[in-house]
Amino acid sequence: MQLSINGRWVEADVEPAMPLLWVLRDVLALTGTKYGCGVAACGACTVRVDGQPVRSCVTPVSAVAGRKVVTIEGLGSASSPHPLQAAWIAEQVPQCGYCQSGMLMAAAALLERKPKPTDADIDEAMTNLCRCGTYQRVRAAIRRAAGIKA
Numbered sequence: 001m002q003l004s005i006n007g008r009w010v011e012a013d014v015e016p017a018m019p020l021l022w023v024l025r026d027v028l029a030l031t032g033t034k035y036g037c038g039v040a041a042c043g044a045c046t047v048r049v050d051g052q053p054v055r056s057c058v059t060p061v062s063a064v065a066g067r068k069v070v071t072i073e074g075l076g077s078a079s080s081p082h083p084l085q086a087a088w089i090a091e092q093v094p095q096c097g098y099c100q101s102g103m104l105m106a107a108a109a110l111l112e113r114k115p116k117p118t119d120a121d122i123d124e125a126m127t128n129l130c131r132c133g134t135y136q137r138v139r140a141a142i143r144r145a146a147g148i149k150a
């Protein structure tokens, strides 16, 4: 199956029903995307497909054939961080860090859709769960990346 992952075409010899999360992690070794619940409830596995945030644990890989998949590995890099990643560091958002790649992918989709989101927009878009309770810092970092004063 031909997949577009982080701007590159890759060939993956997998069953069509295999969840995208397992293809990313186990076949393509892109382990930045995390497994939390497996039932679309927590958001730890969030990636973007054609710009939309998608929970990869419940997405069969066949559903993304020929579509543009972006994972946390494609968001930015240490030398060239995405504005959200810079804001995440400035606001010291991560605690254990486990949920954070999913948070960042959901936030990136939000800011592309709404560059100046309200708190209500943020709450509506950020349905990801964080057992460390970073919600207020996530909100602050999204505001910072959007250039919104607290």
Ligand code: FES
Pocket (backbone or CB within 6 Å): 034, 035, 036, 037, 038, 039, 040, 041, 042, 043, 044, 045, 046, 055, 056, 057, 058
């Ligand atoms: S692991 Fe996919 S939503 Fe929790």
Ligand code: FES
Pocket (backbone or CB within 6 Å): 094, 095, 096, 097, 098, 099, 100, 129, 130, 131, 132, 133, 134
């Ligand atoms: S930072 Fe630990 S689960 Fe969110």
